[in-house]
Amino acid sequence: MDERRERDFRRRMYPGATAADWADWRWQLRRRARTAAEVARVLALSERERNALAVPEAWRMPLAVTPYMLALLAQEEPDGPLRRTLLPDRREARVAAGELTDPLGEEAHTVAPGLIRSYPHKALLLATGDCAVFCRYCTRARTAKPLRGGRGPAAGGGGYGPALEWLRRHPEVRDVLVSGGDPLMLSDAKLGRLLRALRAIPHIQLIRIGTKAPAVLPQRITPELARMLASVQPVWVSVHFTHPAELTPRAAEACRRLRDAGLPLMNQTVLLRGINDDTAALRQLNEGLLRVGVKPYYLHHGDMAVGTGHLRSTKARGRAILRELSGLISGYGIPLFMEDPPGGGGKRPI
Numbered sequence: 001m002d003e004r005r006e007r008d009f010r011r012r013m014y015p016g017a018t019a020a021d022w023a024d025w026r027w028q029l030r031r032r033a034r035t036a037a038e039v040a041r042v043l044a045l046s047e048r049e050r051n052a053l054a055v056p057e058a059w060r061m062p063l064a065v066t067p068y069m070l071a072l073l074a075q076e077e078p079d080g081p082l083r084r085t086l087l088p089d090r091r092e093a094r095v096a097a098g099e100l101t102d103p104l105g106e107e108a109h110t111v112a113p114g115l116i117r118s119y120p121h122k123a124l125l126l127a128t129g130d131c132a133v134f135c136r137y138c139t140r141a142r143t144a145k146p147l148r149g150g151r152g153p154a155a156g157g158g159g160y161g162p163a164l165e166w167l168r169r170h171p172e173v174r175d176v177l178v179s180g181g182d183p184l185m186l187s188d189a190k191l192g193r194l195l196r197a198l199r200a201i202p203h204i205q206l207i208r209i210g211t212k213a214p215a216v217l218p219q220r221i222t223p224e225l226a227r228m229l230a231s232v233q234p235v236w237v238s239v240h241f242t243h244p245a246e247l248t249p250r251a252a253e254a255c256r257r258l259r260d261a262g263l264p265l266m267n268q269t270v271l272l273r274g275i276n277d278d279t280a281a282l283r284q285l286n287e288g289l290l291r292v293g294v295k296p297y298y299l300h301h302g303d304m305a306v307g308t309g310h311l312r313s314t315k316a317r318g319r320a321i322l323r324e325l326s327g328l329i330s331g332y333g334i335p336l337f338m339e340d341p342p343g344g345g346g347k348r349p350i
């Protein structure tokens with residue numbers, strides 16, 4: 001998305017919004033499209049898209065799309081790849097055999113509110129249920145909840161006290177992944193307090209943040225945020241780019257800012273049917289990521305979350321694509337192909 005097209009879209013669809021509004025992550029969150037009418041106001045829709053938007057009771061999770069992402073969706077044809085990642089589909093109401101609301105068995109591994117421990121030495125802290133946008137293939141649709149930007153309680157409710165207390169008492173846990181939801185929905189102050197509390201626990205060697213903000217709300221990566229994150233170093237960031245169309249100049253700038261602050265960036269992608277499960281799309285995505293200093297880390301086979309069958313690709317296809325990629329791009333650009341089968345046994349390479 002070049003600057004001129006973005007500006008034209010803003011002026012046409014959000015008259016009254018200034019360039020400074022558009023660059024403000026809180027403005028972007030406040031103006032998220034949450035209903036069919038708000039989406040239809042800015043996008044020319046296919047009949048399939050309109051039909052799915054008309055039945056919110058059949059959606060597997062809430063709808064939320066930032067104006068920034070709507071500008072990208074407006075550039076695509078109806079039914080285009082990014083549209084299918086963010087707009088609902090009637091098939092979300094279908095539950096296929098083997099699909100679960102908690103496909104990774106996280107409830108059974110919850111050791112404190114919002115804290116999941118599925119591996120002996122690492123823990124996952126769900127810092128909030130909110131995200132800038134809700135991906136229709138989300139594995140954690142059960143906790144997805146749009147809040148006002150910057151005010152996110154732990155996904156388990158309440159504050160982080162019990163989770164932090166549990167971590168203090170478990171020295172065998174040396175790696176904490178702060179995810180959600182998207183922890184960058186928290187204010188700098190709140191996220192900073194959480195990260196400093198984790199940093200103060202001597203046995204926690206690795207702090208990681210899992211976020212899709214650089215891809216869908218790059219405005220969130222402000223110089224102030226980068227400074228705060230740099231102050232709690234070392235912190236690694238797992239970003240989540242799904243399709244090369246997300247690699248806009250703003251997204252590249254967000255990645256550059258995090259790297260300049262000293263944070264290593266790793267990408268996780270879900271292999272999605274008809275969206276990115278082809279060699280050309282993943283080649284473009286992974287080459288583009290390397291160019292902005294992001295290492296493609298995991299390519300996830302779609303897990304067994306309810307209502308995601310229409311988006312799940314196949315392991316055979318994923319394997320074939322990776323085989324082709326290895327002859328086409330630098331080895332740095334080849335992610336590990338992972339699955340996380342039901343039962344809570346954890347991730348494993350395919």
Ligand SMILES: *Cc1c(COP(=O)(O)O)cnc(C)c1O
Binds near residue numbers: 119
């Ligand atoms: C994915 C995941 C992690 C981190 O796994 P890595 O393979 O080390 O990146 C930690 N905890 C849970 C529950 C997870 O699902």
